[in-house]
Amino acid sequence: MSRAARIGVICVIVCQVVLLIIAGWKNRLVLNPDGVAYISIASHYAQGEFNLAVSGYWGPLLSWSMVPLLTIFHNPMNAARISLGLSAVVFLLGSLSVYQSLQIHPGGIVFGTLVVAIASIFWSVENVTPDLLMSGLICLAVSTMISPGWIQSIGIQLITGVLIGVSYLAKPVALPLGFSMCVGFTLLWVMSGRHSFRPALRGLAVTLIGIMFVAAPWIAVLSVKYDRITISTSAKVNHAIIGPKDVERDHLHFRVFHTPETGRISSWEDPTSLPYKYWSPFESTKYFKHQLRLLFDNAGTVVESLVNFDRLHLALFALLCGLLVHTPWRENMALERWRWAAVPIFCISVVYLPVYADSHRYYFLAYPFLFAGSIGMVVWLTRTAQEKINIPRMLGIGLVTLSFLGAAYSPFLETLRGIETDSTEQTYDLARKLQALGIYGGIAGAGDCIGWGGVYAEYVAFFMKQPFHGCEANPPVERIKASGAKLMFVNRLLPLAGELDKDSSFNSLDKFLFKSREEAAKFPSKIYQMRAAGEYQQLFRKP
Numbered sequence: 001m002s003r004a005a006r007i008g009v010i011c012v013i014v015c016q017v018v019l020l021i022i023a024g025w026k027n028r029l030v031l032n033p034d035g036v037a038y039i040s041i042a043s044h045y046a047q048g049e050f051n052l053a054v055s056g057y058w059g060p061l062l063s064w065s066m067v068p069l070l071t072i073f074h075n076p077m078n079a080a081r082i083s084l085g086l087s088a089v090v091f092l093l094g095s096l097s098v099y100q101s102l103q104i105h106p107g108g109i110v111f112g113t114l115v116v117a118i119a120s121i122f123w124s125v126e127n128v129t130p131d132l133l134m135s136g137l138i139c140l141a142v143s144t145m146i147s148p149g150w151i152q153s154i155g156i157q158l159i160t161g162v163l164i165g166v167s168y169l170a171k172p173v174a175l176p177l178g179f180s181m182c183v184g185f186t187l188l189w190v191m192s193g194r195h196s197f198r199p200a201l202r203g204l205a206v207t208l209i210g211i212m213f214v215a216a217p218w219i220a221v222l223s224v225k226y227d228r229i230t231i232s233t234s235a236k237v238n239h240a241i242i243g244p245k246d247v248e249r250d251h252l253h254f255r256v257f258h259t260p261e262t263g264r265i266s267s268w269e270d271p272t273s274l275p276y277k278y279w280s281p282f283e284s285t286k287y288f289k290h291q292l293r294l295l296f297d298n299a300g301t302v303v304e305s306l307v308n309f310d311r312l313h314l315a316l317f318a319l320l321c322g323l324l325v326h327t328p329w330r331e332n333m334a335l336e337r338w339r340w341a342a343v344p345i346f347c348i349s350v351v352y353l354p355v356y357a358d359s360h361r362y363y364f365l366a367y368p369f370l371f372a373g374s375i376g377m378v379v380w381l382t383r384t385a386q387e388k389i390n391i392p393r394m395l396g397i398g399l400v401t402l403s404f405l406g407a408a409y410s411p412f413l414e415t416l417r418g419i420e421t422d423s424t425e426q427t428y429d430l431a432r433k434l435q436a437l438g439i440y441g442g443i444a445g446a447g448d449c450i451g452w453g454g455v456y457a458e459y460v461a462f463f464m465k466q467p468f469h470g471c472e473a474n475p476p477v478e479r480i481k482a483s484g485a486k487l488m489f490v491n492r493l494l495p496l497a498g499e500l501d502k503d504s505s506f507n508s509l510d511k512f513l514f515k516s517r518e519e520a521a522k523f524p525s526k527i528y529q530m531r532a533a534g535e536y537q538q539l540f541r542k543p
Helices: 003-026 033-046 061-070 076-101 106-126 131-145 154-170 174-191 197-226 234-240 285-307 315-324 329-335 337-351 366-381 391-417 422-436 455-464 477-481 495-502 517-522
Strands: 443-446 468-472 487-491 506-508 525-530
Touching: 003 076, 003 106, 003 391, 033 061, 033 076, 033 455, 061 076, 061 131, 061 154, 076 106, 076 131, 076 366, 106 131, 106 366, 106 391, 131 154, 131 174, 154 174, 154 197, 174 197, 174 329, 174 337, 285 315, 285 337, 315 337, 315 366, 315 391, 329 337, 337 366, 366 391, 422 455, 443 455, 455 468, 455 487, 477 495, 487 495, 495 506, 495 525
Parallel strands: 443 468, 443 487
Antiparallel strands: 487 525, 506 525
């Protein structure tokens, strides 16, 4: 990069950090169920409760990053916001490394850094998840693997492996993703004619050693916990929930009353032991056909997620053409490194095809590669032997940048204004009111299990540090009594609320929590305190 380009990149990074601080403050209470799990696990680590902290479903790295912050802040959401902000910075630095290693146009590097910075502001507060952190680490690994020094240097090969291993600690899917990308880039080194098979294979072997050097200790910890060789339990669960609808296959912690493991706020911290209905496509012809339909449907989902990163929906097409539609193929692949950006896109697409794939955050990793491929195609289409200002190239780079900014602009502005978090803020205020009244105990819900009966009831439990006992859509009164919860959130519009009003075992807290009947009527749930809790329903089984 020229001096001006370097200054531009530095300015973008500084602006990103400032905007992350603003966005983090404006959205400090934005929460999601995954966030409850990651923060709760971090609390277990901070308190030395390692039997509760180790979970095969969640990667530990994001929680580890929160541990020292939890000792500083009373509100754990502040720790989460800082960790997510740092994750966004890692993602930006990883993307910048990718742009440089793919040798895209200097103007593309500056504008590419800008679009990643803008997009990552929203992604850093939208959810509490490790997707940005994992993506940034893998980008750093890719940038080392496609650099010329990877073939010759054992040190660079080990660094590549270590980065992929650390990304596995952020999110388990990084392990198969990293393995597949290592194989893909090794093949490109050989097929492009840049190096012979033997040194490329040696580089792959050393990189895999680096991966296992970091990943093996965590795999050993999980294997001891679950009494079998365990890399992760998330893939198995995510395959279970998209099975044929002949039985209930959804996540159970929001579908049925139960008690979480002693010491946990939610069973979502480690859902491995819940009785999911696991299935195999080889059990029957029906299941095999269902798996084929899933592969087809998920392929459409992946493509839709990738094309929506840019407003004109051209980046994926440009990248595929850059890989496949050109001659002479081997010579172009050897000389024009931007074409290699298609490898991570292919690996990302394939790894999610057999399981649950319907979340755009799964594809953050693709973002810088899509931009790099688009810029590379623009430069290739506007190539000229004349040394002068290339107006078509400048216009093309500008158009690509505007296309990506167009898709990220509205979420970015929404983030700076503050994402609509009225319900989450209400859960925080409600938790403080209940604590001030000295009302504690396990919480469950009935009615809207993706709203106040389930998700938001769990948030109240999280802020109160009380166990969440699940939710059922419309349970009978006797089932509520046997739920094991002390506080029950019930949709006011359900006839069930009237039944509980007449039952002497339940005490409505409306008069304690709200100033008037009118104010209480506006609140979606009616909260009951149970005078006697019934028996817990055990959902857990030995892993």
